[in-house]
Structure formats: structure tokens, C-alpha cells
Amino acid sequence: MKLKLFFALFLLNISTIFAQTKVSGYVIDDMNLPVSFANIIFSGTTEGTITDENGKFYLESEETRTALTVSFIGYETLNITLNKKVNYNLKFTLKEAAAQLNEVLIVSGKQPKKNNPAIDILKKIWENKRSNGLKQFNQYEYNKYEKVEFDINTIDSALIKSKLFRGMEFVFNEVDTSRVTGKTYLPMFINEAVSKIYGDNIINKEKEDLQGNKNSGFSDNQVIIDFVDDLYADFDVYENYLKFFDKSFVSPLSKTGISTYNYVLSDSSYIDNKWCYNIIYYPRRKNELTFKGDFWVADTTYAVKEINLQASKSANINWVKDIYIEQEFEVLNDSLFLVKRDYMLSDFAFNKKEKSRGIYGKRTTLYDDYKFDIPKDEKFYDKEVYNYDKDVYDRDDAFWEENRLEALNKDEKGVYKMLDTLKTVKKFKRLYNLGSILASGYIEFNTLPLDYGPIFSTFGFNDVEGLRLRTGGRTYFGRNDLWRLEGFLAYGFRDDKFKYGISGKWLLDKKSRLIISGGNRRDVEQMGASLTNSTDVLGRSLASSAVVTAGANDKLTTINLTSFAVEAEPFRNLILRLGGNYRTLESASPTFSLDYNTPTGIASEIKQYETTFSAAFFPGRKMTGFGVERKTANDNFARLFTQVSRGDRGILNSDFDYTKVQLSYLQPWQVGGFGRLVTSIEIGKTYGQVPLGLLNVIPGNQTYFSIYNTFSQLDFYEFVSDQYASFHFEHNFNGRLFSRIPFLRKLNLREIISVRGVMASISNENFALNNVPSSPANFELVAPNTEPYYEYSLGIGNIFKVFRIDFNFRGNYKDDILYPNARKFGVTGSFGFYF
Secondary structure (H helix, E strand, C coil), X not given: CHHHHHHHHHHHHHHCCCCXXXXXXXXXXXXXXXXXXXXXXXXXXXXXXXXXCCCEEEEXXXXXXXXXXXXXXXXXXXXXXXXXXXXXXXXXXXXXXXXXXXXXXXXXXXXXXXXXXXHHHHHHHHHHHHHCHHHHCCEEEEEEEEEEEEEEECCCHHHHCCHHHCCCHHXXXXXXXXXXXXXXXXXXXXXXXXXXXXEECCCCXXXXXXXEEEECCCCCCHXXXXXXXXXXXXXXXXXXXXXXXXXXXXXXXXXXXXHHEEEEEEEEEEECCEEEEEEEEEECCCCCCCEEEEEEEECXXXXXXXXXXXXXXXXXXXXXXXXEEEEEEEXXXXXXXXXXXXXXXXXXXXCCCCCXXXXXXXXXXXXXXXXXXXXXXXXXXXXXXXCCCHHHHCCCHHHHHHHCCCCCCHHHXXXXXXXXXXXXXXXXXXXXXXXXXXXXXXXXECCCCEEECCHXXXXXXXXXXXXXXXXXXXXXXXXXXXXXXXXXXXXXXXXXXXXXXXXEEEEEECCCCEEEEEEEEEEEECHHHCCCCCXXXXXXXXXXXXXXXXXXXCCCEEEEEEEEEEEEEEECCEEEEEEEEEEEXXXXXXXXXCCEEECCEEECCEEEEEXXXXXXXXXXXXXXXCCCCCEECXXXXXXXXXXXXXXXXXXXXXXXXXXXXXXXXXXXXXXXXXXXXXEEEEEEEEXXXXXXXXCEECCECCECECCCCCECCCCCCCCEECEEEEEEEEEECCCCCHHHCHHHHCCCCEEEEEEEEXXXXXXXXXXXXXXXXXXXXXCCCCCCCCCCEEEEEEEEEEECXXXXXXXXXXXXCCCCCCCCCCCCEEEEEEECCCC
């Protein structure tokens, strides 16, 4: 035990060489109560911090400091001499100032909204925010340097001696201490990027030109970079809401801030020869997406000079224990304040306990060389980079020495060397490969350009196939491959049949993203799970392999599909696709019929060639990668899709002539502090006579999973149509309502409401075509044509952080005589890792 303690103290001593002075402790009052938001400053400097809600603080400086000043309105100021460079667990007691005993201002509880000088200043900020920053100019450009780092935190002897790091103990030579939290941490990943930013406020467009990127040893780091970019999106503190981790936090500078925060005018001082006021803010209520901290604002322009934001400990956000943000603004002239530097630290952990171990995610961004009103053609902003530029990711040291706007400190320099060494350790390689498998779903073969998977599709079950085993793979030379082949082989133990599928795609032209693709699949599938069919020849619905369902999942179809397509992206995020497919369809179950009437009798198999033309538009979508397959880097964009399908009896001896028109539109909406709303509509019509296998099935959901754009209380094929219009609205309040209920507040639950409906019909001709009374499995086709069918759901999310339960109610078409098998109520659920 003594040896472990000695080792831990030894590491602590090693970490002290990186920062010259460190202090931590608590500030309390005469009643032994914590003093929240007290000012802690190294005497004679502007380096400081404020205490948290528990009166706790941590402060460090790269210089040797010998004195500390502790102050707060209504209390006597303390001046403390520091005899050592490292001073931990100090305790300071503030006494009430004698001259102010009758008017002591204690920052706790609710502060007044009227006659509050802090709010008067806040109103001035609102009046002047349009004249501050980049919005003053028509065009702007500047240099941006970004540094992102991930660290394991709370390093102790137990972690050092754990089996996880056995054989990799050398990594602990790089242990340091966070200047924000005072916790020890071990850097594990660092990424640097240098960019040139161009923007135009008139046409509201911005472009980022990446000039250099460097990371600590991972050759294929784009997935990590995308993840980081999504986590740490740029933000504007003047906006009403600041989005972090897909959550909208109320900005302390917003007009809604008065109802959300308490404000206190704390101090005033000169900063860069500007007289500034210091305002402290903290949330009025717990469990809301809010910050606490302070900001300095200039007294003439009312522009923010500095701001600190720390997420409330009680904020309803998962896997993140702490969020800390600093932003500094540069005074270019008397009336122009521009962001100079921002720093963000996130502490990712399984729980919010003080001693829990987690991972720091840190981003430092610096801005320089601002230029204004240099107009550029609109096409400049729409021009994309089509080729992977290896040089951008392989800049030499001279480039980084010249373009870094902030030099790396000693431990950051050590990360590069340490991780290069770590990559040679077999144990680390195994851990890295395991993480890669869980993230991608594929097992990589290093000696061959092949991946095995997806592993999550290995097992399946339905009433026709019974237990289903699937094996598959794909070619993979790298993430920017110009072509890719993919295939699978599956076997059902109940039907004793093999299924297979193979597909290929080839990127012929990068600029227009001209792609040809084709494939063949013979499989068993649930065709009644969606209104709009997938364009992926290997695509198969989740309902096809549901292990447990509400009622029998026996209405399955045997499909043999061959397809070929050409697609292009003539304009950013507009994809045009021309395809042709030939399919044969027949029932896979004796209890389900696809029979239809013909002039010569009854037919059970459908053979049909179909030509399709589709257009998909995704405004605001961001993509990464340059190969035939790219990844979506964001999800807050609209999705518009339209398709015209033409069935031709004269091609390949097909059975039917028809034309099918479909349109879908999905839109996510961030509703400020009230959560996220997702809306979608789908409409379609089929012209001509077609059998059941080619009609539009209103998507039921007999699984116990909550699946968007399906109807949880409908069975598969319960409603069938040849023309339809449907909608689905789902709103997640992110705990906005539950946070106001005392006994639910601490559970951090999230409320979800959903309503969905459809109006549809089926023509008499198609009804007659598919009505085969002599068939044992014949069933009458029904469409909700007298009134729109609707359902609604009340959901509770974030149960144990990963589970969601929806209570679904059928709104109509539930008469016991007309619809004896109608499911009036049901419970579905889902799980996932969400912030």
C-alpha cells in the first residue's frame, strides 16, 4: 500500500513541472456555508477563477505566483501568501464586511429582475449585439487554428497498476494536471488543424479551406475528427441558444436569460485599457440545460470581452460530467470586438460523481488575421474539394511551426512521441481493433483488403426462417475507395433455405459524383414495413428479423431482385438517380397470400421490371470522405425525396403496366430550450392495376421496438393502398417538463410525445384484382378512406440513460365488431447512447 501511495505521489510531483503554481480548495463563510462564485485571483494578475456551487475552486499558472486574492461582494477581501508552488485543499473563510453588514449581498437563491444593475447592463448588450463582431461587415475572412485533445482523467495508483495498462506503463510519464479541474490526466490523442475561413453575410454562406491537419499517430483519423467536429461545433455567445452535444443550452446573454438565470453585478476593472463590468450568473432552477459563470463587458460598446461558461451539475445531459468554456475577444478598435480564442473542456464519464474516472475532451481554437469586405463570387462558396489531398495530412514540422497560433506545451509535444510508441504495443493494437469493430460493425483483415460483417446482423429470427444465420463481407482498401463490392450468405433453419446477396458500386467521376451500381439479392423480407423502398439492393427491414412480435410475423415475401443504377450529384446535396430493377415476388408462408386474378385464372408469382427516376435533396448536409461511400457528419438537415417508377409489361415479359409517384419530406427542428421536433410527411399514388406485392402497404409495426415512420398499433398489411398521405410528428422535450416536478427532477427523465396519421384509399379495380376468395390465405384489402387513421404516443426517455419506453394508443378504427383484432394499446421501446 505504501509503495502505491509513493508511486502516486511521485507521479503528482512529475506533473508539477508543467505548471509553476497550483492552488485548490474551498471558500466558506462564518456559518461554515460554501460561498459560491467568489473570485479567486493570483494577486497582481488577471489570472483567476470563481468558486463553484459548493465553494470549490482550482487555479494554476505557468508562472511562479506568490500571493492569492479571494474576494466577494459583501465580504472582506483576503490576501494570502503562497509559500509553495503547489497548494492543495486550502480552506478560506470570508467574513462579512463591517461597513456592509446591513446590506450584505449573498449570491444564492433568486435575484431580483427589477432594479438590478446587472440586468440593465444585459439589456444594453442586446441593443448593441448586432454592431459587434463579424456581422458588421458584408464579407470576412480569417485564419483559424484548432487543437483537440482527449485525455484519461483521474489518474491514480489503481489505474496505473490495472491489467488494462500492463505492458504500457510508460504512457504514465506524460501525466499532467488540468488547470480547470485540478485532476490528473493522461493525454491519449491530439489533433491539430489549420484552416482559412471565408464568409459572406449578404448571401449567408461560409467556407472552410483546410490547409493542414496533423494527429497523434492514427493513419485514418477522419472518423475521430468528424466525431469531434460534431461535438464541438462553433458557437456564438450572443445567440439565444448554444448547441452542445445535440442539446440547446440557454445562453446567459440571451433575452430568455432573465427568466433562466440570476445575474449579479460583481466587479469592475480595466481590461486592455477598457473599463469593463463583471457579471456573475447562475441558473434559477435545477435540471435545465443551463450554465453558471461570469463575463466581462465593456462599458461603452457593451461588447463582451471575456466569458466563462460551466454547465450546471444538474443539467439533463448524459455521459458528460462537466462542460467548461472560456472565450476571449480582441479589441481591434474602439467599436470592434472579435473572438480571439476559445477553449472548451468536456469531462465524459459514466456518472457525475466527483471521484469518477472519465475522459477529457479539450478543444482550443485561435483566430487571427481578420480581413473584411473582400467580395468573392457566390460559386466560390459552393465549390467543393473532390480529391483527397494527402499533403494536407502530411505537413512537415516547418509548416506547423509557422502556422500554429499557439505553441504546444511540453506534455502535448510528448503525446505525439508516446502514441507513436504505443502503436507498436500488441495489446494496444488489440484494444484499438476492438474499438474499431464496435464502431463500424466490421472485422478488418489487415493482410487482405476485406472486412467481415456487419457482425450485428449475424443472428435473426422470423416465423418463416426460424433462426437465421448470416455471414457477409466487403472489400475495403481505405475509406476513400473508388469502388466497393459487398455480399452476404444467410441460412434459415426452419425453411431450410440459403439466401444470398451481392452488390457493387463504382465512382466514375469525383466532381459530379457519377456512380454506377448494381446487384442481385434472393431473400425473405417483410415488405410491409415502409412506404418508400430503399434504393440499396441489399437493404432489408428490421421487421424481417424481429425475434419477438405482437402476433405472428408470417406475412413475408420471397424476393429475387436484380438492379442497376446510375446516379450523380450535379449540385451539392442534390442527387439524381436513374435505375432499373427486375424482381420476382411470391409468398414465403402458407398463411400469407400474394395471389391475384388473371384472365386465365389465379397467379401466385409476380414478375416485374421497373424503371425508376429519383431526386433527393439534403440542404445543409455535411459529408466527409472522397470515395464511393461517404459518411454524414451531421443530422440537423432536411431530407426531401421524390421518385417516379414505371412498370412496363413489354420488358422482360413483365406482368403489369403502371406508374407510381412518391414524395417524402423529413425535417428536424431545434425548438430552443423546448427540445427537438422531427416532422415527416409522405404522399404517393399508383396509376394502373397492380397486385398486392406492388401496392403501398401502410407500414405497421409488430415489433416491440419504437421505429420512426411506422404505426405501432397496426399489424403488417392491415391497411393497403394505391394512394396515400401520411404524417409523423415526434417531439422530445429533453426533460423540460419533468425538471419542474420535484420527485422526478433527479431522475433526468425526458418526455416524448408523438402523433402519426394516414389517409389512404384503394381503387375498386385493384380491390377486385387482389380478391381471391378461393385462396386459403386470402384476406380482404382495407384502406383508411372514411377518415384518417391516427395514433399517438407518450414516451419516457433516458431511463438509466439508455432506455426509452413509449405508450402507444390507437386513435380510431378500433370498433370491436368491425375491427376485432385491432390493437388498441401497446408498449414499445428502444435503447441507445444519447447525450
